[in-house]
Amino acid sequence: MSTHDLPHRPRRLRTSPVMRNMVAETSVAPSDLILPVFVRENATENTPISSMPGVVQHTLDSLVDVSKQARDAGVAGVMLFGVPETRDAQGSGSIDPDGILNVGLRAVRDAVGDDLLVMGDLCLDEFTDHGHCGVLDAQGRVDNDATLDIYAQMAVAQAQAGAHVLGPSGMMDGQIGVIRAALDLSGHDDVAVMAYSAKYASAAYGPFREAVQSSLQGDRATYQQDPRNRTESLREAMLDEEQGADMLMVKPALPYLDVLSDVAQAATVPVAAYQVSGEMAMIEAAAANGWIDRERMIRETLTSIKRAGASIVLTYYALEFARGL
Structure with missing residues (x-):
């Protein structure tokens, strides 16, 4: 019997797993998740990515x-x-029907039909010898408008290859409107656009650059967002929505949960977040050293991203999570 008069006892709702599950405010389902995958041209065997344990070039x-x-x-x-x-x-391989990304999109769509969303990364960084997300002008600067012309061609090429959804990730001004117009004019008005709206110039992309064998010299600070800015992300997101984006994205996820919450509250379309390679690498490194419980941390981070407002999460843990970890 209690010796204290406590009318409010929140612990009553934590007394058992069944009780906790019943009152849980946030849940993560496999249908919320997207699995990023890498496909390597002319590969005869999978190539492990050292900084992303368990992830390979397929x-x-x-x-x-x-x-x-x-x-x-x-x-x-x-x-x-x-x-x-x-x-x-x-980055001419990006628009070539026989380029590896378009070949991969075609192969997956032929295999899964409409039973799985087939999505293509729409960016030049994987295809340029300088590693930037756009073409360069005579002064070596990323040329926004010349890049848009290529993005329009990429959009049509990926749609023709069978992509259900395109993910423009280059952070060029006006990219969503140009891509949407190109898709509609080419008869692909049913292909959706998931805009990488608030994509920050983050240190968390390092392992990804190993995964795509990036040749980037310098940085992308002139087109990706400054990590010190928050309000700017709303401007970017609302511009993308006005230009016809079907979904918006915040990237990375965990360091920008405040931004994710802001965008989710302002948007009238679904909002995604990308748990990027560096976020995964930190979990794996800490777990390998015995400092954290790996499976609990995966669940906790995915839950936090959903709790902050994402209805869609891109994560390298998608398949493992869907299988129950």
Whole structure:
């Protein structure tokens, strides 16, 4: 019997797993998740990515296989990134129907049909020899408007390859409107656009650059957002929504949960967040040293991203989570 008169005892709702599950405010389901995957041109075997334990550069066959696994596990979609053998200043492999990303999109769509969302990363950084997300002008600066012209061609190429959703990630001004117009004019008005609206110039992309074998010299601070800015993200997101984006995204996720919350409250379309390679690498490194419980941390971080307002989460843990970790 209690010796204190406590009319409010919040612990009553934490007394058992059943009670805690019943009153839980946030949940994560496989259908909320998208699995990013890398496909390497002319690969004959999978290549492990050292800074992302468990993640590989896929062959075409293994790309199709993991996509089928994602479908069978109830994951919403896969986001494809290409790793070409050759690159040039214009990123011409990005618009080539026989370029690795478009070949990969076609192979996955042929295998899964409409049972899994097939998504394509729409950016030049994987295809340029200088590693930037756009083409360069005579002074070596990223040329916004010249890049838009290529993005329009990329959009049509990826739609023709079978992509259900395009993910423009280059942070060029006006990219969503140009891409939407190109899709509609080419008869692909049913292809959705997931805009990387608030994409920050983050240190958390390091492992990703290993994954795509990036040749980037310098940084992307002239087009990706400054981590010190918060209000700017709303401007970017609302511009993308006005230009026809079907979904908005905040990237990275965990360091920018405040931004994610802001965007989710302001948007009238679904909002996604990308748990990027560096976020995964930190979890894996800490777990490998025995400093954290890996599975609990995966669940906790995905829950925090959903709790902050994301209805969609891109995560390298999507398939593992869908299988119950």
